[in-house]
Amino acid sequence: MRPVSNVFALIFACFLVVACDQSGPIKIGFIAGLSGPGSDTGTDALNALKLAAQQVNNDGGINGRMVEILPRDDEKSPEVAQQHVRELSQLGVDAIVGPIISSIGMAILPVINELGIVTVSPTVSAAEFAGFRDYLFRMNTTTRENARAYAKRSIELDRKRVSIALDGQNEAFADSWYREFLLEFEELDGRVISKNWINTSQASNADIARQLVDDAPDAIVLVANSSDSANLALEIRKLSKDIPISAAEWAGTDLLIEIGGTAVEGMELVQAYDRYDTNPRFQQFVADYEAMFDRHPGFSAVLAYDAATVLFTVLKTKHPDQKLANAMTDLPPQMGLHQELKFDQYGDGNRDVYFVTIQNGKFIRVK
Template identity: 35%
Template sequence: MKRVSIHMWLTLIFVSSILGIILVACGSNQPIQIGFIGSITGRLADMGMSARNAVQLAVEQCNEQGGIRGRRVTLIIKDDRQDAETALQAIQELIAANVVAVVGPLVSNMATVVVPHLNEAQLLTVAPTVTTPHLSGQDDYFFRVCIASQEHAFRSARYQIESGDMRRVAVVYDGGNRTFSENWLANFKKPFVAGGGKILTFIEYKEKDGRSFSDIARELLAAEPDGILIIANPMDSGLLCQQIRQADASIKITLSNWGASQRLLEMGGNAVEGVTLPIAFDWDSPSPPYLTFRKKYLERYQREPGFAGVYAYDAAQVVLTALKASELQKPLKAVLLSIGEFDGLQGKIRFDAYGDVAPAHASIRIVRNRKFVVVE
């Protein structure tokens, strides 16, 4: 009896060892999962779809090149619908799915909602287009590949003062992304007022408040400004420009960098001709990686990637590069910080110890013949 028990025990050890080897081998071939979160429906869908498409392209290219040490990468896509509860649920689902990192979110309001939960889970996120300074200078799991919003706002204010185009300004901003909008306005107002400008009035609107853009346009013009500043998403910016131009065809209009996308041109039509805006992104960049990416993106999706697509591709490549340099044992955040510098489509991406990138020069552009043309 004792001999049988020993035999059975040895057999169990042998079988367990074989099963363990099989499970390890199978586990090592399991796909590596990355999450994506952004608004891919509603008024921000143009940015969300551009970003999602670019991340999908980056993942496909990675898999075509052999994946991560032979393991395929899969992308789990979540739509936050620009809604806090939806975003939180999406993040919890990504955490439960054991993704190794997240690309997104895309707007500041959603970032301030989900980043605390990502920090609690110690899950790295690389945001393509989140510009709020409220997440700057923090030792957390939030990284971004774009510059913070104050650089754009300062540049816009200085341009308006130096050019003399706008001295008396009425402002309308999207309260649905208040974290971005109010900060952008504050950073614009300080140098603008110091330079002799005056903010006559400001109007906050939200998608659900029921106010028509024609009513907002009339209220803005009632203050008798010589210019109007719109801080809103591309779709709303274009529609607001239409209503403002219908009431006053000659009034000068400037936008925040948030409005700078193909969607603005599509929704605004002739009403956005002559509109100015500040942005660090360069549609005309001669960078070979950018030109190659843009060509592939156009062939695949038949539309321009815009700044959201380019920055999302950069964010995805940051994650994929860190994964390739990691053995999935060292925390991905530590790997990313140890690398420090990454190749972006339009130049180097250099992270500081807090996951922020160095400030970059924002140019002033004007819409001419449905193109964003550099003014200075």
């Protein structure tokens, strides 16, 4: 039998561990692609989270506890992302922000549900995430709303025969986007005449561009990240100077213009924020972000900052006995950088969206 004194010592030690845990930093994991093509969205989101954490810490933290960010690069690998979730769980994170792409969201969903870790994704949008009560909370509009908006826009512009390129490295998003686009497009008497996957074979961008152009479509739609969309546009313009090109919302970062140059002039795409919004809250965020990182925030930065706003507010205001997941859905609407932020009963959010076109190297909102 264990001596009573040892039992009391053990209980006291456990009490000290709990007490220290409650007075230590609030640990927030971050998972996104931070290397390779398309990593600008992950980097922008991480920067915004760091900015939000610094601002909270400068104001005394969350109930006196400092916020510590633990970033991890998912390398666009489902296995790597799953390992990171388990590692962050062992490190005792209070929540995770991320991932950025839907394929990684699909990969980690079973793991975060198994471990019970609240995970707030700024950007994942595959429609298959919506309508389920789990530990994944989404800030973004789904592919159902976005892709169908593209379909309607194409018909409005009399682009009834289109070729599409889809990124196989983010198949969960690309396939969901394509199916939602197709449902609406065919309902409106449009037709997809060519469907081409990229990043799934040894086919070069030049080969893919040729396949997209060969059937003389009315327009080409690129469902890929910013760098891949830009590089495809460069190859398409070698074959056709005039064919209209649209890109899915995922491509809408400054890197698209930096790489694409004149090849992306006139390209249309949806944005999840208005980069020219004059409201003081947004303008202050832009100024703070640029001062801290010497770059303009992209869409993933805006959504990640909104994600941090909600998460930090919940951590600060929830009852100690309330589960974080329940507190997330119970939270009243919070003012974000552009709009009110609120999760429904399933942890799904929504965004206002805007069509923009690239003119003279800038994203200009379509009126």
